[in-house]
Amino acid sequence: MSKVLGLTHSGAVRLINTLEKEELVKRRKSVKDARSVVLYVTDKGSQRVKRVLNSRETATSKILNSFNDEQKQSFLSLIELALSSLTSEQIKARKICKLCNEGVCRKRGCPVENAIK
Incomplete structure (x- = not known):
């Protein structure tokens, strides 16, 4: 980690100590x-x-709602291409995307990690 x-x-130990103290x-x-x-993530941590x-x-929807479906798909393709070009190393790939939306990304896999496999 x-x-x-x-x-x-x-620093990682101090971070975990803080997360544990906050019951996350x-x-x-x-x-x-x-x-x-x-x-293990607690219920309080899951809620956070x-x-x-x-x-x-909410923030990304404000941007994406101004796009039509074709523009959204083009934008997604461009973002995935840009992200996948940032590194060719597994450990660096994991540093690029913070707080992935596992429910979305894991279905197809992270575009950054997929690019280096």
Whole structure:
């Protein structure tokens, strides 16, 4: 995670400590590897994600609602092309798109990650 976020190990630990303190995630020991900790998003964390995604959806809808269907598809194709040209490395691909909308992107896969496979 620290590589994806561009944080040091200690910075990632502080971030997780903050998220846990705010009750957005829970830490549990891994059943597969005693040296590892698994993070689980809490109900409160899921609600926060929904609010952030809804805010982003509202902002992007204001832009996209002025396009007709053909323009929207052209715009999407151009954005995917632009994003896919930003890197050829998996770890950097994960840094480019923050807070993906998993319900949308995962159906077809992330255009940035797909471009490097």
